[in-house]
Amino acid sequence: MHETAQLDQDVPMDDLKDEDLYAALLHEMKNNLVLMAITMDQVPRTGAPDHDQPLNEARRLCQRVSERLMQALMIYKSNVGGLILNAMDAYSPEDFVAEMAIQARYLQTPLQVDTVVEEGVPSLWFFDRNMLELALVNAVHNSISYARSRVVIRARMDGDMLCISVEDDSDGYPAHILKAVAENKPLTSNGTGLGLRFANLIARAHTKNGTCGALSLRNDNGSVFEMRVP
Amino acid sequence: MTDQIDFKSKRALVIDDFPGMRTAFKAALASFGMSRVDLAASGDEALMRVKNTKYDIIISDYNLGDAKDGQQVLEEMRYRKLITLGTVYLMVTAESVYERVVAAAELAPDDYLIKPFNGEILRNRLEAILFKKQAFREVHKSFANGDLERALSECNVVIKTNPKCLVDAMRLKGEILIAMGDLQAAGELYSEISAMRAVPWSRLGLAKTLHLQRKEEEAEEVLSLVLENHPGLVAAYDLLADVQLAQNRSMDAQATLTRATQVSAKSARRQRRLGEVAYQNKDLKTAEVAFKGAIEKGRYSVFANPNDVGSLARVYLEQDQPRAAGEVLIANAKQLAENDEGKLVNLVVKSALSSKNGNQREAQALVQEALRLRKAAGGRCSPDLAMDMVQVCVGLGMEQEAGQLLEEVASNAHDSTDLLNRAKDIYRDAGKESVAQTILQKATGKVAQLSKQGALLMQAGDLVQGADLLKKASEAAPRNPRVLMNAVWATLRLIAQHGNSGGRLGNAKRMLGDAAELAPDHPRLAELRSAMREVEKRLKAPELNVACVE
Numbered sequence: 001m002h003e004t005a006q007l008d009q010d011v012p013m014d015d016l017k018d019e020d021l022y023a024a025l026l027h028e029m030k031n032n033l034v035l036m037a038i039t040m041d042q043v044p045r046t047g048a049p050d051h052d053q054p055l056n057e058a059r060r061l062c063q064r065v066s067e068r069l070m071q072a073l074m075i076y077k078s079n080v081g082g083l084i085l086n087a088m089d090a091y092s093p094e095d096f097v098a099e100m101a102i103q104a105r106y107l108q109t110p111l112q113v114d115t116v117v118e119e120g121v122p123s124l125w126f127f128d129r130n131m132l133e134l135a136l137v138n139a140v141h142n143s144i145s146y147a148r149s150r151v152v153i154r155a156r157m158d159g160d161m162l163c164i165s166v167e168d169d170s171d172g173y174p175a176h177i178l179k180a181v182a183e184n185k186p187l188t189s190n191g192t193g194l195g196l197r198f199a200n201l202i203a204r205a206h207t208k209n210g211t212c213g214a215l216s217l218r219n220d221n222g223s224v225f226e227m228r229v230p
Numbered sequence: 231m232t233d234q235i236d237f238k239s240k241r242a243l244v245i246d247d248f249p250g251m252r253t254a255f256k257a258a259l260a261s262f263g264m265s266r267v268d269l270a271a272s273g274d275e276a277l278m279r280v281k282n283t284k285y286d287i288i289i290s291d292y293n294l295g296d297a298k299d300g301q302q303v304l305e306e307m308r309y310r311k312l313i314t315l316g317t318v319y320l321m322v323t324a325e326s327v328y329e330r331v332v333a334a335a336e337l338a339p340d341d342y343l344i345k346p347f348n349g350e351i352l353r354n355r356l357e358a359i360l361f362k363k364q365a366f367r368e369v370h371k372s373f374a375n376g377d378l379e380r381a382l383s384e385c386n387v388v389i390k391t392n393p394k395c396l397v398d399a400m401r402l403k404g405e406i407l408i409a410m411g412d413l414q415a416a417g418e419l420y421s422e423i424s425a426m427r428a429v430p431w432s433r434l435g436l437a438k439t440l441h442l443q444r445k446e447e448e449a450e451e452v453l454s455l456v457l458e459n460h461p462g463l464v465a466a467y468d469l470l471a472d473v474q475l476a477q478n479r480s481m482d483a484q485a486t487l488t489r490a491t492q493v494s495a496k497s498a499r500r501q502r503r504l505g506e507v508a509y510q511n512k513d514l515k516t517a518e519v520a521f522k523g524a525i526e527k528g529r530y531s532v533f534a535n536p537n538d539v540g541s542l543a544r545v546y547l548e549q550d551q552p553r554a555a556g557e558v559l560i561a562n563a564k565q566l567a568e569n570d571e572g573k574l575v576n577l578v579v580k581s582a583l584s585s586k587n588g589n590q591r592e593a594q595a596l597v598q599e600a601l602r603l604r605k606a607a608g609g610r611c612s613p614d615l616a617m618d619m620v621q622v623c624v625g626l627g628m629e630q631e632a633g634q635l636l637e638e639v640a641s642n643a644h645d646s647t648d649l650l651n652r653a654k655d656i657y658r659d660a661g662k663e664s665v666a667q668t669i670l671q672k673a674t675g676k677v678a679q680l681s682k683q684g685a686l687l688m689q690a691g692d693l694v695q696g697a698d699l700l701k702k703a704s705e706a707a708p709r710n711p712r713v714l715m716n717a718v719w720a721t722l723r724l725i726a727q728h729g730n731s732g733g734r735l736g737n738a739k740r741m742l743g744d745a746a747e748l749a750p751d752h753p754r755l756a757e758l759r760s761a762m763r764e765v766e767k768r769l770k771a772p773e774l775n776v777a778c779v780e
Binding site: 032035070083085086087088095099105106126 | 255261324325328332342347396427430461463
């Protein structure tokens with residue numbers, strides 16, 4: 001468990017192109033983040049707040065660093081070569097929201113995490129599950145940070161689109177964020193912008209017969225983060 | 231999910247080049263009860279372990295350092311039948327390469343897990359895959375046993391009863407239908423899925439079906455659409471090259487395969503095909519690079535083929551670079567010593583080199599040994615390599631040996647223009663063009679004539695005579711899969727009309743078996759197998775049997 005990843009010693013650094021070097025570095029960083037998460041999973045909870053709280057906080061931070069790294073990379077890549085979803089396939093929306101709930105509960109939140117699959121949602125829907133999950137997990141973690149008592153992950157049909165939403169009972173989104181997303185303007189300030197840009201990118205990459213998916217935010221007794229995919 | 235998966239009874243293998251990750255996986259798996267977990271640091275180590283131990287679950291990182299990647303490991307395990315359809319294979323990748331990895335996969339793993347992830351997600355994904363394996367257990371079992379009818383009916387049960395598995399079941403049903411040769415039904419199924427959503431694999435399945443039905447233009451249209459939307463989808467390029475070759479557009483096929491190797495250079499088989507097509511197009515530079523690639527990528531894998539060494543050496547010799555050809559032999563000496571095929575390549579290239587260097591006696595001895603080895607191995611060798619031997623013999627004035635060998639090769643290749651042209655070139659360069667004409671005429675004339683007459687008679691409805699001539703053609707060209715398949719087709723039509731007498735069905739089966747051994751990927755095989763099953767079914771039905779008596 002205590003071994004640290006190192007760049008392959010057999011490769012002379014001079015021979016590495018910049019992109020190879022960055023790729024190797026990122027590979028190493030990601031491995032270390034997985035290791036850190038799994039290592040923290042092995043620290044038992046004692047029930048004592050002065051032990052469990054910092055541990056939970058550390059897990060959350062670890063998760064956040066992972067997400068940021070990944071979002072930054074994806075946005076960079078989409079700027080370079082566009083985003084093509086080759087892994088589009090049929091998945092169960094029910095299983096999908098259940099996995100999102102696992103992602104939420106993993107952080108040992110005292111909040112209540114519920115899943116709802118509304119009537120009319122089919123057994124299968126076509127989407128790129130791993131990508132959609134990467135986009136939504138960020139919203140789940142945001143809600144965990146701001147909700148008072150409850151987070152709901154919901155699947156419902158909105159016309160011809162499957163809508164997956166993350167809802168909480170927080171104070172809701174500030175007006176400038178709602179405005180920016182509604183106007184489809186890229187956000188640049190602080191971390192929130194990155195996650196939203198990423199989610200927007202993923203939603204729009206889901207296309208069917210000329211229509212594409214969409215990201216929307218609104219307030220309804222708390223914040224509601226919605227991704228629609230055709 | 232109401233049932234629980236019993237992880238305790240499962241055995242797992244974790245493949246990762248990073249020691250910390252292996253340990254972490256082991257800990258994560260232990261946390262949900264899996265104690266029987268083996269670790270492998272490389273693809274080769276994993277292959278060794280899988281040979282000796284049966285695993286229920288294999289978890290592999292895609293990136294395994296410089297050696298084989300997780301996808302190559304999966305493909306080699308499946309190809310060598312070290313794992314079954316029931317074995318779980320979970321691929322772990324980084325999101326930055328995820329979409330590219332998915333597009334380059336010729337064989338899909340059960341799922342992709344994106345790094346970073348946590349233990350709970352790992353467990354959830356494994357559970358989902360294991361439930362799916364349970365749902366498909368009977369289908370997989372029948373499919374593996376070759377009982378395609380049963381696999382199909384089991385698959386239909388899943389389609390009717392398990393809505394969450396519907397699309398997976400349809401995908402598998404498409405593969406079963408293609409294996410059965412029921413191309414009509416397969417095409418309809420893929421169209422149905424594509425109408426639900428044009429996912430890459432459904433369109434690819436549709437294009438494959440069209441190609442097998444020889445509707446090449448329609449297949450190309452579908453593939454162009456797929457590649458427009460998914461330019462990284464390597465399997466689409468491979469299929470497009472097949473479609474182009476079927477239309478004798480070898481220059482287009484070369485361009486397509488070149489693009490495919492630019493997208494993914496890792497497959498030895500793809501590099502080999504590019505080399506073969508480029509050689510056919512007389513683009514020796516491209517062929518050289520491609521065969522080099524095939525040797526490099528195939529090394530230490532089940533996809534290594536000693537004929538790649540022979541092909542590269544041939545390309546060097548034709549470019550007048552004997553030294554490079556010699557170096558290829560030395561660099562691959564170990565691989566060439568492993569089997570008869572390799573030893574033959576070694577002898578033939580060496581004899582060509584000796585001949586080129588003016589060392590006639592040595593060349594003669596070497597090619598004599600090659601001829602002996604070829605005979606001892608049952609006459610099995612690649613037609614190009616046999617033609618290399620003809621070339622050496624002609625150059626050394628060993629006319630009789632050259633003639634015999636050419637006759638044998640040509641009689642099995644009356645319809646391979648490229649090969650016959652090469653023979654003519656060899657003799658022309660030696661100033662003996664008329665000798666080649668005589669040999670080729672003798673070797674191919676009979677088969678060509680029997681084939682043509684047989685086909686005409688079949689067309690005219692004289693099945694008895696027609697099938698007889700086509701069978702005679704197959705006896706004159708016992709190593710030509712196309713001739714064999716024509717004879718099978720004719721014999722099956724004959725049985726359907728006039729019943730099974732004189733061991734017709736047995737003959738058809740044997741010929742189809744021979745054809746399948748010679749050209750296991752030939753598009754016509756499935757169709758013939760399907761026709762064979764149809765005929766057998768009718769022979770078994772008693773009321774028809776009476777009507778069929780001659």
